[in-house]
Amino acid sequence: MAGNSIGKEFVVTSFGESHGKCVGVIIDGCPAGLPLSENDIQPELDMRIPSQLKIVSARREKDQLELLSGTFNGITTGAPICMLVKNKDTQSEDYESNKNIPRPGHADYAAATKYGRFNDYRGGGRFSGRVTVALVMAGAVAKKLLMKHGVDIVAYTSAVDGIRMEVAPKPENIREGRDENPIRCPDQLIAKRMEETIMKAREEGESVGGIIECVAMHLPVGIGEPIYDSLDSDLAKILFNIPAVKGVEFGAGFEAAEMKGSENNDPYQTENGKITTTTNNAGGILGGMSTGMNITARIAIKPTPSVAKEQHTVNMATMKNETIRVGGRHDPCIVPKAVPVVESAMAVILADHMMRAGFIPKVLKEAK
């Protein structure tokens, strides 16, 4: 298959490009019986560029959702759900002059080589971060579906440019604190420092990266299909699809590589008639299946490749060395914007695996 679809039961297909007419998504396999309207998705899109996120100088356009198919009387029917947002402010001419000058850290050179003269070089075309809007739309539906089945997912900024939360926040408290600041970090003091370092980077024509953490709560035990469609495999697959992600770890992650076995293993216990573990170094996943503990993932986001500073590059047509300053409005840090994208990505895979493991039926029992 051609690569723009993901999922086996809750199948998401993305379309659109940065400077085309729209960015959109189809969900094929969403169960019948889920109440769904534009109002369920629009807030998630707005969250991508919240009003207070002044540090993010992205396109000013508000993305207006259009829900084109798959519902009847405000409830999903089991038919494919198509959603899209139109692009605005797409000044393609900006890109013409530099079409042979690949921006370091971007997909330009690989894309130009792969697609030759048919490459859509306008703002990264299909490789633009803009395309993650599709994932956010699909994630909004996935999150609503999961929430109806008790599963809650929350992502947040845990580090920016080396400034990090040293203590993991309580999952149930994250969302509130996170939404109080534009950084999407649940600790207000640390968020303030992160904001300062981002502002400083902008002034210097630089950019910074960071780390997003994501927690999924209240999953049943046994989600994840052996061997190749294990839960961590599929989560990692969708997370690495997000532009700028360079590392993914679950639970103790890379730290586990330095632990002793008896230290890293999570001991089982009985708790209120349920089996739980006293620690969660596994990050809620063993043998590729959910253990019933929270799924915890950490995702490394590289600094925005578009920087105002002069960089070395080449002219692909003349094969001469060049320098480039990437102009336009660019985020000095995309971590805050990537938070809802990570949350959505996790939701899409968890919805798919909940369906695959039989915890969500194809026709919901009742709609409220």
Next chain:
Amino acid sequence: MAGNSIGKEFVVTSFGESHGKCVGVIIDGCPAGLPLSENDIQPELDMRIPSQLKIVSARREKDQLELLSGTFNGITTGAPICMLVKNKDTQSEDYESNKNIPRPGHADYAAATKYGRFNDYRGGGRFSGRVTVALVMAGAVAKKLLMKHGVDIVAYTSAVDGIRMEVAPKPENIREGRDENPIRCPDQLIAKRMEETIMKAREEGESVGGIIECVAMHLPVGIGEPIYDSLDSDLAKILFNIPAVKGVEFGAGFEAAEMKGSENNDPYQTENGKITTTTNNAGGILGGMSTGMNITARIAIKPTPSVAKEQHTVNMATMKNETIRVGGRHDPCIVPKAVPVVESAMAVILADHMMRAGFIPKVLKEAK
């Protein structure tokens, strides 16, 4: 699809379990025209348990490969290739007494919950590391196919229990140094220290983890399909399928999260008429496509969950707390054994994506 297949053109389907009759694999989509015999695969299987690897106390059985289909006159025909190895020394009775006592750090509890009384609890059943033999067989074919098209992959142990190679070895020198010691670390002095820490862990009834690094050389530019089947997505997916992997990063990985944009971006240059980058923080992947630079991945391996030390657990039948000492022969460190598995996993995905991008045809031009 049910989860035991991976790949779109070079499709690998795994079967078999730890204490069943065999472990095997089918490759559907391997091009016609590749010379292939048991002798091409057997050394890779032997590498999994090399004679000098005394620190690894795995099953003594030598895995004898059977190549069952897909070749004619010693050359692949394009038909599915089925390969398997029979299991020996499978003392299932060992596991009967503990079938209700999940071993911490293993898939036992999740599997028992998912499959109920039909769960194959013998030695982890389908979730055993034994099953990676399938990946090694498939990887041997993939590596031969890639080598014919100029692509070389090499993995090695870069850290064990915190003892790490501080300087990355030259890719072209790795294989030689690596194969001189049982740790599969190309630095002999560090390998010695790693061996000591592993021996010590064993004496203490403990286990240790580590980090594997993998390099893929000489890939063409533009391998990887947008958006969801990006190259890093699919590599991460197969790597997380390997039991004990808890983290994956490409290029600068998590370190990129602390770099400035101008520092992390790899500047382009022309070099002998080709476009390359002066650094490789991207790990050879931008926008989910190969850049032509080496692909570099780092994989975190947790310590072996089977340890002789007493651990807390529960009895799933009685719901009472229990303690367990995991007996039998267990590796105090599986990192060396996982090196060929990581190499194979990378090879399978790269072969698949080379085919998908049209760099390997379905019928090879000539066979030598």
Next chain:
Amino acid sequence: MAGNSIGKEFVVTSFGESHGKCVGVIIDGCPAGLPLSENDIQPELDMRIPSQLKIVSARREKDQLELLSGTFNGITTGAPICMLVKNKDTQSEDYESNKNIPRPGHADYAAATKYGRFNDYRGGGRFSGRVTVALVMAGAVAKKLLMKHGVDIVAYTSAVDGIRMEVAPKPENIREGRDENPIRCPDQLIAKRMEETIMKAREEGESVGGIIECVAMHLPVGIGEPIYDSLDSDLAKILFNIPAVKGVEFGAGFEAAEMKGSENNDPYQTENGKITTTTNNAGGILGGMSTGMNITARIAIKPTPSVAKEQHTVNMATMKNETIRVGGRHDPCIVPKAVPVVESAMAVILADHMMRAGFIPKVLKEAK
């Protein structure tokens, strides 16, 4: 996967419903480099309801194509192509009163049972013939792609209500004669008789069915993947997806069942330095692969299930027997309308298999 996609390389995903906002399609995997604009697709949509097709009393709306993604400067980029047409004249209220009364010959009862109270019963919802517009849009792209690679496909009405062409027309002459009459039958005299029988059926509140034949010319030898994705398998799969299709045969088809082996086998010969067969009972397919001869398929179309005559049915809510007269504007014969749908369906599968067999690359050599 959820069922609304078909193809492995040229992947078509359909969305939309009869009385929703639109009907649309995504093609994922169309090669980069194909010139494509609305003007390439619109005529195919118009052909579905040509002006002279007065016997067809379908919705009067003209379907106006919107091409939303996947092209740049009028050429495909390799990104997903999304196309849709808006629905008009969708008087949903017509269907409310009869939502519990399944129309004989329609999907109503099965759909109501499958989807329960979430079923979109408006005009058949997702099961309406209206949805074939998606296939026509995808087929237009597939046909253009095939034509660039020398492959030509033409379908026509060969029988209506038992009135049939006794002699198969020459493939190269079909298109011209076919487009001279609203029945899409290349023989004008027989077309006249077909039209009369359709008119008569309408007057009687009845409907009639017929047979469509389809010919694909100039295919290379060896298209079709063993075993399950054989060419006839995939063609039959997409053809049976078209509502009202009840039978499919290739070459001699059911007549082959009454032939002797030496009579049915097509003898090979050399002809202008090429290997051909002197007959084509195989319909251009042997062992699931193209033989290089024309692919010939015959498709049985049942009479339109919507008839004005009174029919027996039940009330699903009360479980009482009922009668129904299906009102509204209905075609007394959908065979002519189904001709471009059959042609499109064949084209989609042939484009997919041409790509799978390596005859069409993912990036076209040149665009004109």
Next chain:
Amino acid sequence: MAGNSIGKEFVVTSFGESHGKCVGVIIDGCPAGLPLSENDIQPELDMRIPSQLKIVSARREKDQLELLSGTFNGITTGAPICMLVKNKDTQSEDYESNKNIPRPGHADYAAATKYGRFNDYRGGGRFSGRVTVALVMAGAVAKKLLMKHGVDIVAYTSAVDGIRMEVAPKPENIREGRDENPIRCPDQLIAKRMEETIMKAREEGESVGGIIECVAMHLPVGIGEPIYDSLDSDLAKILFNIPAVKGVEFGAGFEAAEMKGSENNDPYQTENGKITTTTNNAGGILGGMSTGMNITARIAIKPTPSVAKEQHTVNMATMKNETIRVGGRHDPCIVPKAVPVVESAMAVILADHMMRAGFIPKVLKEAK
């Protein structure tokens, strides 16, 4: 994907070739909890070449099943089930001399063109009818799974060389009558006449074809996924995969093309509190979904292409015209042997769709 797999939840992957070591199959996705042993499959294999079927002069070898994975204590575990039979009597040297002389009606020429000098020409290689053994093994498991859920499938010979059953037998009586004669025709008198025509064809160095009918009983309503994975689409796909199948129809099939709408539509009625139809021209499928009525399919089987009579062909190496007499032991009629293959093919798809629609869970409720 490469083409040797079918199904989305109950996924069947075939391997092996006519003159290789074995023919085998993997089922990935068979639910956990199904009692399964060699004894469940062996009779189905034996049925392929029953002792009384003297008219069939196939290989004398008895196929001895090996069940290699996926069960524990005689019950499926949810892991992939691998089964195979070894080939015997594979005199490859027979084929060497004619490797450049394609047999009319066989896949030889297309295969040689597709795979070039890597083609496995021994007895048709991967394109041999021998490969249907894989389908029979998978079908045996599917039938057992379906039977546990109340669904029964039976196929039978309804016509040979124009000698046909004029009256459709009662489905519940078919199996008994069918197994009384080597033709697998439930009408003993007609079976006798069929046998005579087959014997006569053999004497004349000829072969004959025929028609197989298949009935699936007691399916729930609503099996089949819109749009492209409709039930008739997927059934037709697997049926056309069987070598020698040239036509498939459901219910009234091609006859529907000559019926009036009011005549072809099946009127609904209530019957013992259930909704049924008084006729079944739809063959149990409307809108691609099961209606709850019997699914009825008719399959056209061409005469065996291997005939002793002299036939015209060419030498692919010299491009000269040749004649060929296909020697060896060949069935003058493969219809009886194809009966269990058709039954198995139907079973595989119905099992897959029962799972997809949620009527069969991934872990069975109880095993008996």
